[in-house]
Structures are given as C-alpha cells and as structure tokens.
Amino acid sequence: MAEAILLAVSKIGAVILNQAVTDVVQKLSKIEALKELPTKVKRINVELTTMNNIILDLGTAHLSNNVIKGWIGNVRDLAYRVEDVIDKYSYEALKLKDEGFLQRYIFGGSRHIKVFSKIAEEIEDIEKDIMQIKELPKYWRDTVQPTNNDHAKIDKTRSGSCFPGLFSDEDLVGIDENRSKLTEWLSTDDKESSVITVSGMGGLGKTTLVKNVYDREKVNFPDTHAWIVVSQAYDVVDLLGSLLTKLRLTQGTQSPLSMDAKANVYDLTEAIRKTLQDRKCLIVLDDVWDKDAYTQMCNAFQGLQGSRVMITTRKEDVAALASPRRRLVLQPLGSAESFKLFCSRAFHNSPNCECLPELVTVAVDVVKNLFPEDYAMSRESLVRLWVAEGFVMRKGNNTPEEVAEGNLMELIGRNMLEVVEWDELFRVSKCKMHDIVRDLALAVAKEERFGSASDSGEMVRMDKEVRRFSTSSGWTDSNTDARVEFPRLRTIMSLAASSSSTNMLSSVFSGSNYLTVLELQDSAIVEVPASIGNLFNLRYIGLRRTNVQSLPDTIEKLLNLETLDIKQTRVEKIPPGIVKIEKLRHLLADRFADEKQTEFRYFVGVEAPHMISNFQELQTLETVHASKDLSLELKKMRKLQTVWVDNINASNCDDLFKTLSDMPLLSSLLLSAYDENEKLSFLSLVPISKKLHRLIVRGGWADGTLKCPIFQGHGRNLKYLALSWCNLGKEDPLQLLASHLPALTYLSLNRVSSAAILVLSAGSFSKLKTLVLKCMPNVKQLDIEEGAIPHIDGIYIVSLVELNMVPRGIESLGTLKKLWMLGLHKDFKAQWNLNQMHNKMKHVPELRS
Numbered sequence: 001m002a003e004a005i006l007l008a009v010s011k012i013g014a015v016i017l018n019q020a021v022t023d024v025v026q027k028l029s030k031i032e033a034l035k036e037l038p039t040k041v042k043r044i045n046v047e048l049t050t051m052n053n054i055i056l057d058l059g060t061a062h063l064s065n066n067v068i069k070g071w072i073g074n075v076r077d078l079a080y081r082v083e084d085v086i087d088k089y090s091y092e093a094l095k096l097k098d099e100g101f102l103q104r105y106i107f108g109g110s111r112h113i114k115v116f117s118k119i120a121e122e123i124e125d126i127e128k129d130i131m132q133i134k135e136l137p138k139y140w141r142d143t144v145q146p147t148n149n150d151h152a153k154i155d156k157t158r159s160g161s162c163f164p165g166l167f168s169d170e171d172l173v174g175i176d177e178n179r180s181k182l183t184e185w186l187s188t189d190d191k192e193s194s195v196i197t198v199s200g201m202g203g204l205g206k207t208t209l210v211k212n213v214y215d216r217e218k219v220n221f222p223d224t225h226a227w228i229v230v231s232q233a234y235d236v237v238d239l240l241g242s243l244l245t246k247l248r249l250t251q252g253t254q255s256p257l258s259m260d261a262k263a264n265v266y267d268l269t270e271a272i273r274k275t276l277q278d279r280k281c282l283i284v285l286d287d288v289w290d291k292d293a294y295t296q297m298c299n300a301f302q303g304l305q306g307s308r309v310m311i312t313t314r315k316e317d318v319a320a321l322a323s324p325r326r327r328l329v330l331q332p333l334g335s336a337e338s339f340k341l342f343c344s345r346a347f348h349n350s351p352n353c354e355c356l357p358e359l360v361t362v363a364v365d366v367v368k369n370l371f372p373e374d375y376a377m378s379r380e381s382l383v384r385l386w387v388a389e390g391f392v393m394r395k396g397n398n399t400p401e402e403v404a405e406g407n408l409m410e411l412i413g414r415n416m417l418e419v420v421e422w423d424e425l426f427r428v429s430k431c432k433m434h435d436i437v438r439d440l441a442l443a444v445a446k447e448e449r450f451g452s453a454s455d456s457g458e459m460v461r462m463d464k465e466v467r468r469f470s471t472s473s474g475w476t477d478s479n480t481d482a483r484v485e486f487p488r489l490r491t492i493m494s495l496a497a498s499s500s501s502t503n504m505l506s507s508v509f510s511g512s513n514y515l516t517v518l519e520l521q522d523s524a525i526v527e528v529p530a531s532i533g534n535l536f537n538l539r540y541i542g543l544r545r546t547n548v549q550s551l552p553d554t555i556e557k558l559l560n561l562e563t564l565d566i567k568q569t570r571v572e573k574i575p576p577g578i579v580k581i582e583k584l585r586h587l588l589a590d591r592f593a594d595e596k597q598t599e600f601r602y603f604v605g606v607e608a609p610h611m612i613s614n615f616q617e618l619q620t621l622e623t624v625h626a627s628k629d630l631s632l633e634l635k636k637m638r639k640l641q642t643v644w645v646d647n648i649n650a651s652n653c654d655d656l657f658k659t660l661s662d663m664p665l666l667s668s669l670l671l672s673a674y675d676e677n678e679k680l681s682f683l684s685l686v687p688i689s690k691k692l693h694r695l696i697v698r699g700g701w702a703d704g705t706l707k708c709p710i711f712q713g714h715g716r717n718l719k720y721l722a723l724s725w726c727n728l729g730k731e732d733p734l735q736l737l738a739s740h741l742p743a744l745t746y747l748s749l750n751r752v753s754s755a756a757i758l759v760l761s762a763g764s765f766s767k768l769k770t771l772v773l774k775c776m777p778n779v780k781q782l783d784i785e786e787g788a789i790p791h792i793d794g795i796y797i798v799s800l801v802e803l804n805m806v807p808r809g810i811e812s813l814g815t816l817k818k819l820w821m822l823g824l825h826k827d828f829k830a831q832w833n834l835n836q837m838h839n840k841m842k843h844v845p846e847l848r849s
Contacts (some may be wrong), residue, residue, distance in 0.1 A: 004079040004448070005052040010390045011086045012045040012748050024093040026647075026703060034116055040123050041089070044082060047130050051075050074133050076448060078126065080467070084488060085122050087514040091536050092116060094559070175209050182213045185283070185326055186308050187220065193280075193307040195294075199319035200330035201415035205435045206312040209330070211606055214284055214310070218537070221308075223251040224281035232289045236296040240268035243283070243300065247275050255779040265296065280306035288313045293322055316413040332434055375495070376420045376430045381542070382408060382523075384563045384586055388517050388540035389491065401585075401619070422743040424720040424769075425693060451491065469493070485511030490537075493519040502527045509535060520546060521565075533557040543569055544588075556580045567622065568592055574606055579614040586620040600676040600725055605646045608610040613637055622671065631655040634663075641691075642663045646672035648680060648699070657684040667691040673699025676725045694720040701726050706736050715740035720773075722748040728756050738764035748772035756802075757781045760788035769793040776800050784809035794818035811840040821849040 016019050028034045055072055092115050166569055185196050198206045211227075218225040226246040228239055241263055281301055285294060288311050301307055313319055319327055329353040383404040386392050392404040405427075411417045412428060415438055433441070445451045451468025468491040484504070488499040489512040506529040509515070515535045519542035526547045533554025540563045543837070549570040555561075556577030563586040564578075570591055578584075594602040607624030612624075613636035623639075623644035624630065631652070634640070640663055648656060648671060660666065666689040673680055679700040686709040695710070705711070718741055723733070735745055737747070745767050756778050762785040765771075770793060773779070780802045797803070797820060804825035810816075819841065821828070832838075832849055841847055 003075045004083070005048050005055070007390050008079040008082040008086065009045060009048050009052065010091075010393055011083055012041060012048075013393075014390075015086055015090050016042065016045075018090065020097050021090055021093040024096050027775075028113070028116055031094075034113075034120055037116070037120050037123065037175070040120075040127060041086070041150065044123065044126060044130070047134075048079060048082065051133075071133070071136050073448075074136070078129055078133060080449070080488070081122075081126060081129075084127065084514070086120060087537055089119055091513060092119070094536055096558075101103050127562070168456045171526060175205070175212065178330065180212055181328060182210070182310070183217060186213070186217050186310075191305045193302060194305055194326055195309045195311065195322045196328070197311045197313060197319040197322040198328045198330065199313050199316070199415065200436055201418070201437060201637070202314055204330040204332060206330055210284060210286070210312050214282070218282055221248075221280060221282035224276055224282075225283070225285065227284045229286045230288045230293050233807055234290075234293055236265060236293065237263055237268065239293070239297060240265060240272065240300060243297070244268055244272050244275065247281075249271065251275070269300040276301060276304060278304060278579040279611070280304055280308075282308050282310075283382045283732070284310045284312075288318050289315055291315075291318045294318070294321055313572055314415040316415070321636070330438075334343075344444065376432050376550070378430055379405070379408060379423075379428045382431075385517060385519070385540060388583075390516075399619075400629050410415060411696065411784075426745075462507040467491070484508060487511065487513070489515055491517040491519075494523050495519065495521055502529060505529055506531055513537070516540065518542065522546070528552055530554045536560060539563070541565065551575055553577060559583065562586065562617075564588070568603075571607065574609050576609050579609050579611045582614055583617055584615050585617050587615070587618060588620060588622045590623040601646070601672075603646075605644065608633065623672075626652050626656055628652055628655065631659045634659045638663070639665060644667040644672075646668035646698075647668075647674055648672060651679055651681060653680045654684045657682065661686045662688060664689055665691060668694040670696040671698070672696075673725075681705075683712050685710045687714055690717055693718060696720075696722045696724075696828075697726070698724040701728075711737075711740045713790055716742055719743055719744040722746075722750070723752055724750040725752070727753045728755075732758055734758050734760055734764070744768055746770045748774070749776060752776055753776055757783065759783045759785065761785050762787040765789050765792075767791060770796075771798060772796045772798075774798045777802065779803055781805050782810075784813070786812065789813065791815055796820040797822070797824070799823040801825060804828050804831065806835050806837055811837070814843065816841075816844050818846040819844050819848070 002410070022038075025034075025038055029037065034061060043835075046580045054073065058072075059510075083401060118613070136439070180197065182339040184199070185194070198210055200206055214225075214227060224247065226243055228243055228246070230239060281304060283301055285297075288294060294309075294311065298309075311318065311321065325746060333682070336800050383401050386404045386407070387400045392400045392407060394400050397408075408417070408428065408431075412419060412431060417431045417433055419428050420432050421428075423429040443454055443651070445468075449465070449467065451470070452463070452466055453470040464486055464487055465488050467488050469486075469489065470491075470493040482542075484507050488509065489508070491514065492508065498738070502525065509529055509531045513535070514537045517540040518532075518538060519540065521542045522542045523546055524550070525543070525790065528543070528548055528551055531554075532541075532552060532589065535558065537560060538558050539560050541558075541561065542563070542565045544565050545568045547570055548566065551566070551571060551574065553575045555564075555575055559581055560583055561581045562583055564584065565586070567588045567590055571589065572591065574589060589606045590603050592602065592607075593599065593604045596602075603623070603669050605625055608624040608627070608630050610629075611633070612630075613633040613639060615621075617639060619639055620638055620642045621640060621644065622642060624648055625647040626645050626649070630645070634643070634656075643660060643666065645656065660669065661684065669692060671680070677700060679702045680697075681702040682705050692714065721737070721741060721744060728736070733749055735758075737744075738761060741747075746766055746769060747765070747770070749772065751774070754776060758773075758779055758781070760783065764785075765788065769788045769791060771789065773782075775798070779800050781807075782797070782803065784807055784811065788809070792815055795810075795813075797807070799822070801823065802825055804827040806828070810819075822831070829849070837849075838847070
C-alpha cells in the first residue's frame with residue numbers, strides 16, 4: 001500500500017543529499033519565483049512521511065471500507081506525482097551542472113529558468129492537493145476508528161471457532177501420501193508429546209489436509225481434542241479460553257474455572273491441565289503466524305504422554321517448532337493432479353466429474369495458465385534490482401543490499417517465495433514465485449498502478465501511464481515509424497525475449513526520461529542505442545547472456561548507475577569513460593571464448609579501465625585482467641566483496657595477492673592463471689577478511705601450495721572451493737584437503753591430475769553438501785569410508801574415463817538426493833548392473849548413470 005510513498009520519500013531524500021543538485025538549486029534560488037523551492041520540497045517530504053505512518057497504523061483491517069480505500073488511493077496518486085516531479089527536478093538540475101551552469105554569472109531568461117519555474121508551479125499544486133487530502137479523513141473519522149484492534153477483532157471472529165469448508169474424501173486431490181504421513185506421526189507409539197507442523201504458501205491446502213486427518217484421528221483421543229484458529233492477530237487469553245471451552249464441550253463437563261471471572265493466562269493454563277488430567281490430547285493450532293502464540297499456550301498441554309499438537313503455518317520459523325522428522329512442507333500439485341482438481345470443481349455435475357470431450361482442450365489450456373513453469377530468480381539479481389528501484393535503503397550499519405536480503409528472507413519465511421537452491425552459506429541462491437502468488441501480485445500491482453506484465457510484444461498498444469513493465473516475448477517494430485512514449489516508465493524487464501528491436505528500444509529511451517531499471521537478460525538484443533546516455537535516472541543495466549558486442553561511449557553520462565551486468569555477452573572492452581560513474585556498486589563483465597568449455601580460457605574477462613579506483617562504492621568486480629596497475633588501483637577500493645581476476649602470471653601474482661589479502665570485506669575470490677601451464681605461488685595470499693568463504697582457482701600450482709596460509713590457516717573459513725586444471729602429481733586431493741577444510745560445504749575438482757585411487761576417509765568433510773569430480777584422467781577408483789561426508793546432498797562424477805568400478809560405500813550415503821555417474825569407463829555400466837546398484841540406490845530421488 002505504502003510503497004509509492006516510500007519511493008517518493010526516498011527520492012526526495014536522495015535529492016536533498018545530492019550536493020550537485022543542491023548547488024544548482026541554491027544558485028537558482030536567487031530568482032524570486034524559485035526562492036522557496038528547496039523548502040517546499042522538504043515540507044512535502046514531511047507530509048508524505050506522516051501520511052505513510054497513518055496508512056501503516058490503519059493496517060489492512062479497513063481495506064474493505066471504500067472510503068478509506070479511496071483515500072489511500074488518493075495518497076498513492078499524490079506520491080506518484082511527487083516522484084515524477086522530483087525526478088524531473090533532479091534531472092534538470094544535473095543537466096544544468098553538466099552544461100557548466102554553476103560557472104555562469106548571467107542566467108536570467110534561460111530555458112532552464114522556465115523549466116524550474118514550471119516545476120515550482122507543479123510543487124505548489126501538489127501542496128494544495130496535500131491540504132485537500134489531509135481534510136478528507138474528517139468524512140470518516142467519526143465512523144471508523146483506525147486502530148489495530150479492529151484487525152484483531154476481525155481475526156477473533158475466526159479464531160478458535162471456525163472450521164475450514166467441509167470436503168468429502170472423494171473431493172480431495174493429491175493428499176494421499178501426505179495424509180498417510182500425518183496419520184503415521186499421530187499414531188506412533190512414541191510416549192513423548194510431539195509437535196507436528198504443516199507449512200507452505202497460502203492456497204496449497206494445509207488446513208484442508210489437516211482437517212481431514214483431524215476428523216479421522218480424533219477418535220483416538222476421546223474427549224481430549226480441539227481445533228483452534230490462531231490467525232495473525234490473536235490474544236493468548238482468548239485462545240486459551242477457547243481451548244478450555246472446546247475441551248469442556250467434548251467432555252460434556254463443567255469448566256473448572258468460572259468463565260465469568262476475569263481470566264488470566266496462569267488460571268486458564270491450570271484449568272486446562274486439570275481438564276486434561278494427564279490424558280493424551282490432540283490439539284490443532286491452525287493458521288499460526290507467530291511462534292510466540294504456541295510458546296505462550298504450550299504449558300497448558302505440553303509434557304502430556306502421547307499428546308500431539310498439529311500446527312499449520314506459512315512462516316518458516318513457526319514450522320521450525322517441530323523437529324525435522326515431524327515437519328511436512330506442502331508443494332503445489334503436479335499438472336495431472338491440477339487437471340483432476342480443476343475438473344472436480346468445474347464439472348462436478350458431470351458423471352465422475354469428467355471433462356466433456358469438446359472442452360478438453362480448453363480445460364487443459366486453463367490449467368496450463370494456472371500452473372505455468374515458474375521462473376527461477378537469482379538472489380543477487382533480486383537484491384540489486386530492489387536497491388536500484390529504491391525499495392530499500394541503508395539501515396544503521398547495514399548496506400541497502402543487506403537490508404534487501406533481510407526482506408527477501410522475510411518473504412521466504414512467509415512462504416511468499418519458494419527456495420529453489422541454497423548456496424554454500426545456506427543462503428538462498430535461487431527462488432521462485434508460485435503462480436498463485438504471482439497472479440495476486442500482478443492484480444495488486446495493476447490496481448495500484450505499480451506495474452504490469454504481458455506476453456504481448458506490441459508496445460504501441462501499452463498503457464502510456466505504465467510505470468513498470470515486464471515481458472517474456474520481447475517487442476517488435478513492424479511499423480518502423482511508430483514512436484512510443486512512456487513518460488512515467490521506471491522499469492523494463494524483458495527476460496529471455498525472443499525478439500527485441502533496437503529501433504523500438506531507442507524509441508522507448510527517447511520517451512522515458514526517468515527509466516531506472518533496464519533488464520534485458522537472455523533477450524535477442526544485439527545493440528545498445530547511444531541514446532541510453534540520456535537516461536540520467538538509470539541505476540541498473542542487465543544485458544547478461546545477450547549478443548551485445550559493445551557499449552556506447554555515452555554510458556559515461558549515467559552518473560547514477562549502480563549495477564552494470566554484461567556477463568556472458570560479446571563485449572570485449574568497456575568504454576574508458578565509465579570511471580566517471582562513481583556510484584557504481586556492481587560491475588560484472590566477461591564473455592565466452594569457448595561455449596563448450598573445453599579450453600582452459602573458456603571465459604575471458606575484460607581489461608580494467610584506467611583509474612578503476614574511482615569506483616569507491618564498488619562491491620562486486622567480475623572479471624578483469626591482472627596487471628601491475630590493477631594491484632595499485634585495487635588497494636584504494638576498500639568496499640570490494642567479490643573479486644574475479646584472470647590472466648594472472650607468475651610475475652604479477654605476488655603483488656596482486658598481497659593487495660587482495662588486505663581487503664577487509666573480501667568474501668568471494670576467483671583467481672585464473674594466464675594459461676594451464678602457468679604455475680602460481682599462493683604464499684602471499686594471507687587474507688585478513690574472515691568473511692572470505694568462496695575460493696575458485698584455475699591453473700597450475702607451485703609446489704607446496706597446500707601448505708600456504710590460504711589453506712593452512714584460513715582453510716577453516718572456506719565453505720566453497722573449486723579447483724580446475726591443477727596438477728597434483730600422484731597425490732590424493734581429497735586426503736590432502738580434508739584435514740585443512742573442515743567447514744567446506746562445496747568441493748569441485750575439474751581437470752585435476754591426481755592419484756589413481758581417491759579416498760574419502762571416515763569423518764572427513766563432515767559438512768560437505770556437494771561434491772563434483774570432473775575430467776580427472778588418472779582416477780580409477782573412489783572409496784567412501786563409513787562416516788565420511790555424512791551430510792552429502794549431491795555427488796556429480798562426470799567424465800572420469802578410467803573409473804571402471806562402482807565407488808565403494810556409496811550405497812551407505814543415506815542423505816544423498818542427487819547422484820550423477822556419467823561419461824565413465826566403458827566397463828562401469830556392467831559393474832553397476834552386476835552389483836544391482838539401482839536397487840541399492842532407490843533412496844536417491846535423482847539418479848543418472
């Protein structure tokens with residue numbers, strides 16, 4: 001609701017803090033009509049902040065009230081207008097600065113005076129509208145009290161009393177396996193009381209599933225079962241009172257506590273315990289949003305032998321109240337079950353709920369639209385996009401990126417986003433939005449004019465007031481004379497677009513002065529128009545995996561740019577003027593020289609621009625060529641966290657490694673030699689940063705490398721290690737590394753020459769989740785001793801052409817979820833079948849051999 005206001009407030013804050021804008025406006029304020037301009041902007045900031053606080057206090061309880069809903073809509077429209085005016089204010093001020101305005105002595109009657117006079121008029125109109133909007137609440141203030149208690153009352157009408165809609169067993173689809181699991185957990189002979197949680201995003205059927213199981217199993221808990229709905233707003237006294245009442249009703253007895261008395265938590269807890277009289281009970285807490293709701297109630301029934309508490313929730317921290325063996329995470333239905341569910345609802349009057357033959361095609365299309373293939377989003381990309389949009393700001397000592405990661409985890413904790421992949425620090429690597437949540441988000445975005453998404457590429461037919469636009473099909477320019485203008489447009493996202501017209505893109509640029517985000521990842525674009533340099537507001541450019549060959553020199557004019565992502569493009573050189581962009585935070589640049597990845601230098605970085613140390617805000621630098629000058633420049637860049645350097649040779653590695661060692665925030669490091677024969681010495685790599693957890697090394701090693709500080713001392717901090725093209729002679733790298741890298745969760749060895757027999761010793765790599773062994777020409781045997789890699793999740797053994805034996809002990813890895821055994825010795829398959837390994841590895845969900 002308040003996102004538009006927060007964006008406007010953040011824009012005002014940025015303008016107030018921008019010294020260049022301040023200098024220009026101060027000089028303009030010598031003109032009488034513009035004297036009050038800065039003060040009025042600050043007043044608007046205060047007014048919007050106050051309105052935002054009012055909306056936050058209103059919460060969501062009054063959104064069904066049309067008067068309040070309309071008022072919030074008016075505030076949102078006002079915020080959009082403020083954002084537009086402030087962007088124009090900043091744009092014109094910076095334009096004046098670039099034109100040398102601050103050095104002029106005479107400036108009366110210029111075009112810019114007229115422009116700023118127009119801005120002043122718009123701000124005056126906004127102030128008048130603010131006064132009018134502030135008056136509107138008097139129409140509803142006497143009839144509606146905007147307190148949080150109203151929300152609580154709404155929830156309490158549900159809390160403790162409402163059951164979900166009743167469905168017969170034949171109405172339910174795809175629950176058999178989960179129902180059996182819950183039933184088993186309830187009926188176990190375990191005498192200890194236990195908590196069972198059922199979690200997942202909204203709409204998956206958590207409550208329906210648990211209600212079905214509850215109705216079946218409550219007979220096994222005679223006179224001691226109850227269903228309580230908790231919800232977001234709750235009162236623990238009300239919940240305990242409701243529980244006591246329900247237990248009394250099931251037993252047909254009087255309450256040990258007079259309900260007329262003023263109850264408190266202690267009295268109600270004691271009364272419930274007396275009612276239960278040490279008998280096992282079954283209690284369901286439905287729709288729990290806060291784990292404190294359980295912890296404040298549990299004394300009433302905790303510790304009763306054989307008791308079971310089932311909790312449904314969307315929140316990850318609430319789900320964690322149960323042990324891992326008693327947690328059920330619901331997943332969306334598959335396509336077949338989705339179709340069956342759709343037919344059971346749409347054709348419930350037909351025999352057996354079967355879809356009429358003539359409607360089968362239509363029904364299948366509907367289901368495909370309801371259950372599309374979800375797009376996996378990178379955590380890093382999401383965070384950078386949110387920062388660029390202004391959705392997050394620095395809080396205390398936390399950077400905007402850190403605040404954004406916190407927000408992302410909150411969404412995941414609420415099951416609004418699903419985790420696809422975790423990284424070596426057990427952070428989210430990739431996540432996705434389920435289609436139900438996406439549809440809801442799009443509906444809200446459309447209603448609030450926040451943005452829209454479309455698969456149509458006809459830009460000329462789009463709403464000209466659109467602020468954010470996303471498409472997966474790209475756009476065409478069949479009418480090359482067509483001109484499109486989107487004066488409010490802030491974001492374009494065209495992911496994996498099959499068609500992207502340079503002419504149309506130029507047209508969009510010329511008519512969208514305030515564009516903030518340009519994300520064209522995986523699209524068919526081949527050229528970036530020079531007019532991109534006019535987009536002063538642009539903060540994010542994403543061209544990853546496109547065929548763009550060069551960047552226009554005009555990119556140096558984008559002084560607000562924070563992220564430039566040109567990874568895996570065809571760009572060989574970055575324009576030298578880019579160093580003028582002092583706000584740049586993330587620079588990602590490399591290209592594939594060998595897409596089959598068979599050559600040592602299958603990807604190549606770019607030459608670091610001269611004076612790269614101008615990027616004082618830079619956090620991410622991927623990938624640049626090593627040089628003597630680079631070492632000197634990097635010494636001045638103290639905020640770097642991720643550094644990828646290639647083209648390193650023995651003559652320059654010493655200085656480079658010393659510089660990298662002194663980086664206080666370094667967390668991820670890639671070091672690639674000039675070629676596969678270049679031997680690098682790592683003696684000088686002694687990082688002071690305890691955050692350095694990811695190390696990727698490509699190329700030869702000098703003798704004694706594993707005795708260097710990066711492995712001996714710092715090795716305990718490493719979580720991720722990938723080694724490529726290293727020659728270890730006849731040594732076993734697994735044995736060598738195990739003792740130095742106790743915290744490792746990811747290990748990859750690619751094209752590493754080694755001993756013929758590799759051994760994972762008992763107790764080794766106790767935290768390892770992923771092991772990759774690829775293209776190791778000498779390996780003939782792999783032994784996994786009992787107790788080795790106890791938490792392994794995935795093993796990928798690929799192109800070990802001499803491996804002719806099944807790895808010993810691999811069948812004992814009970815945690816294994818993925819196993820690839822591909823491209824091995826010609827006799828391996830026969831050995832695999834002879835040992836009946838498919839039967840022994842049935843516990844592994846993904847098996848490729």
